[in-house]
Amino acid sequence: MTGFISIEGIARRYGTNAPIFDDLWLSMNQGEFVCVIGHSGCGKTTVLNILAGLDEPSSGTVIVDGKAIEGPSLDRAVIFQGHSLLPWRTVMGNVAYAVTSRHRAWKSAQVTAHAQRFIDRVGLTGSEHKRPAELSGGMKQRVGIARALSIEPKIMVMDEPFSALDALTRGTLQDEVRRICTDTGQTVFMITHDVDEAIYLADKIVLMTNGPGAVLAEIVDNPLPRDRVRTGFHKHPLYYGVRNHIVDFLVTRSRTFSRDNHDPRNVPHVRLPLPFPPPHSPSKTGVDALSSGEGRVGEAAPTELKKETLT
Amino acid sequence: MIPSLNLRAAIVSIALFVAFILAWHLATRGTATVQQMSPEYAKLMGLSATQGKSAMPGPLDVGAKLWEHLRNPFYDNGPNDKGIGIQIAYSVGRVMIGYGLAVLVAVPIGFLIGMSPLMNRALDPYIQILKPISPLAWMPLALYTIKDSGLSAIFVIFICSLWPTMINTSFGVSQVRKEWLNVAKTLEVGTFRRAFTIILPAAAPTIMTGVRVSGGIAWLVIVAAEMLVGGTGIGYFVWNEWNNLSITNVIVAIAAIGAVGMVLDLILARLTKLVTFPE
Ligand SMILES: Nc1ncnc2c1ncn2[C@@H]1O[C@H](COP(=O)(O)OP(=O)(O)OP(=O)(O)O)[C@@H](O)[C@H]1O
Ligand SMILES: [Mg+2]
Numbered sequence: 001m002t003g004f005i006s007i008e009g010i011a012r013r014y015g016t017n018a019p020i021f022d023d024l025w026l027s028m029n030q031g032e033f034v035c036v037i038g039h040s041g042c043g044k045t046t047v048l049n050i051l052a053g054l055d056e057p058s059s060g061t062v063i064v065d066g067k068a069i070e071g072p073s074l075d076r077a078v079i080f081q082g083h084s085l086l087p088w089r090t091v092m093g094n095v096a097y098a099v100t101s102r103h104r105a106w107k108s109a110q111v112t113a114h115a116q117r118f119i120d121r122v123g124l125t126g127s128e129h130k131r132p133a134e135l136s137g138g139m140k141q142r143v144g145i146a147r148a149l150s151i152e153p154k155i156m157v158m159d160e161p162f163s164a165l166d167a168l169t170r171g172t173l174q175d176e177v178r179r180i181c182t183d184t185g186q187t188v189f190m191i192t193h194d195v196d197e198a199i200y201l202a203d204k205i206v207l208m209t210n211g212p213g214a215v216l217a218e219i220v221d222n223p224l225p226r227d228r229v230r231t232g233f234h235k236h237p238l239y240y241g242v243r244n245h246i247v248d249f250l251v252t253r254s255r256t257f258s259r260d261n262h263d264p265r266n267v268p269h270v271r272l273p274l275p276f277p278p279p280h281s282p283s284k285t286g287v288d289a290l291s292s293g294e295g296r297v298g299e300a301a302p303t304e305l306k307k308e309t310l311t
Numbered sequence: 312m313i314p315s316l317n318l319r320a321a322i323v324s325i326a327l328f329v330a331f332i333l334a335w336h337l338a339t340r341g342t343a344t345v346q347q348m349s350p351e352y353a354k355l356m357g358l359s360a361t362q363g364k365s366a367m368p369g370p371l372d373v374g375a376k377l378w379e380h381l382r383n384p385f386y387d388n389g390p391n392d393k394g395i396g397i398q399i400a401y402s403v404g405r406v407m408i409g410y411g412l413a414v415l416v417a418v419p420i421g422f423l424i425g426m427s428p429l430m431n432r433a434l435d436p437y438i439q440i441l442k443p444i445s446p447l448a449w450m451p452l453a454l455y456t457i458k459d460s461g462l463s464a465i466f467v468i469f470i471c472s473l474w475p476t477m478i479n480t481s482f483g484v485s486q487v488r489k490e491w492l493n494v495a496k497t498l499e500v501g502t503f504r505r506a507f508t509i510i511l512p513a514a515a516p517t518i519m520t521g522v523r524v525s526g527g528i529a530w531l532v533i534v535a536a537e538m539l540v541g542g543t544g545i546g547y548f549v550w551n552e553w554n555n556l557s558i559t560n561v562i563v564a565i566a567a568i569g570a571v572g573m574v575l576d577l578i579l580a581r582l583t584k585l586v587t588f589p590e
């Protein structure tokens with residue numbers, strides 16, 4: 001099965017150095033929210049840049065909606081790690097710039113009206129004429145989101161969009177992004193360092209091992225209900241299982257992951273339907289169970305781990 | 312209450328000015344001993360030797376002269392006697408033409424150099440060689456080829472204004488933040504639109520700094536150039552008054568050159584501020 005987005009065997013090398021990654025495969029369906037988690041420097045931004053069309057893979061292709069991508073496209077909106085607003089333009093100017101890029105023939109009144117809708121949607125009504133320097137970090141990031149949304153892309157690509165924000169602002173913005181994305185059925189590819197953020201936002205969480213030669217170790221299907229809310233999702237009985245699984249990956253397995261039995265084309269899907277946290281956090285046993293294909297996470301729930309591979 | 316910094320600075324400035332004028336006045340008051348000499352010789356020597364008056368005019372003389380000039384800056388009594396306003400107008404006109412042309416030429420070339428690493432490397436040796444040449448060194452060549460002293464002065468201004476603007480433009484263009492260029496890329500913005508909507512505004516403060524430096528240099532050079540080519544202009548005026556041994560007029564002209572230079576720089580600073588964006 002080929003998804004809406006299909007990353008097919010991409011590799012990226014700089015010069016003669018060891019490749020950052022050499023054979024990545026990932027498939028995403030339309031309307032899916034996918035988060036990638038991995039250690040700093042493992043190559044997440046590189047994957048994102050290739051998906052955005054800003055960088056080219058050394059080999060392999062990325063197919064979006066049936067077509068191999070060649071360079072950036074208005075169909076894939078990017079929210080950058082820094083807010084990357086144009087500082088000489090106002091909030092309205094920044095959003096309108098994107099809108100005119102999408103709709104060349106529109107009259108300025110039409111552009112303004114369209115941009116205004118998205119400025120309103122991210123809650124910046126009244127700040128249209130401020131310049132980025134006059135905005136707080138959270139407001140800047142909102143403008144970036146409004147700008148990305150205003151071109152009504154097929155896919156949103158986000159590189160740690162909230163990492164520079166304080167916890168409170170981050171929470172509000174996560175809510176907004178989640179609401180907007182579920183409302184509009186956006187397909188989202190997002191990088192994050194924050195495990196909770198991934199669990200709150202994502203349908204699937206892709207775990208990436210450390211580079212060089214990074215691989216996608218597994219894809220964790222988020223077992224939390226889709227209508228989760230930020231104030232309560234961490235009280236969900238499945239929350240700790242997922243969280244521990246991911247943290248455990250980041251702490252040990254991202255480093256020690258062995259590629260020997262790993263088929264990069266069929267990244268194992270992991271679902272943790274544990275109704276209660278395992279008595280001890282999934283450790284070596286769980287890892288071995290997963291990679292040897294026995295379908296176990298710990299000993300607490302030997303039969304309940306559903307492991308499937310993507311075909 | 313302590314007065315504001317501006318006010319205190321103004322008080323210090325004025326105090327310094329008064330002190331300077333006072334010192335100047337005392338130094339030129341005329342205490343030199345009067346020498347004994349024959350009347351014929353005394354006539355030749357002038358007042359400084361005969362009446363103990365300093366050759367250097369005092370502030371009162373200069374003030375009076377300045378007032379005289381300011382009252383009637385635009386009179387024209389033939390080639391060797393024009394009002395200081397007319398002379399300044401000539402100089403400013405030349406600077407405007409030469410410098411304006413230089414900016415028109417330097418900004419596009421600098422843009423090209425900044426955007427293309429190839430052109431950057433290819434043109435770099437020429438710029439490095441041409442840049443350190445004193446603009447006045449071009450004068451003989453200009454006079455020989457153009458055969459017109461006024462145009463030659465303009466050419467010299469053109470040459471000396473070229474480099475700071477060109478170098479700053481290419482630097483500003485090559486240093487545009489990658490993330491802004493990426494914004495343009497992801498929005499599928501074409502080359503021309505990108506040049507005008509991203510690169511130009513992003514590089515504008517750096518470009519304007521170069522333009523401002525060029526302006527300062529042009530005003531420095533015009534005085535020297537006009538001393539060489541003669542005819543009109545504030546530089547010629549200075550030289551002419553020196554030949555007339557009118558130090559008072561020379562001092563007035565020096566003050567005028569400073570004042571005009573300051574006004575030019577203020578205007579350019581305003582323009583720079585206009586295109587500067589806070590980050
Ligand atoms: N221009 C380059 N030349 C050589 N190596 C590079 C270059 N750009 C990136 N790299 C290397 O590629 C690797 C992956 O970089 P990337 O920016 O994708 O990491 P990342 O996972 O996004 O990290 P972070 O979480 O810190 O943002 C890094 O080890 C980096 O050293
Ligand atoms: Mg990164």
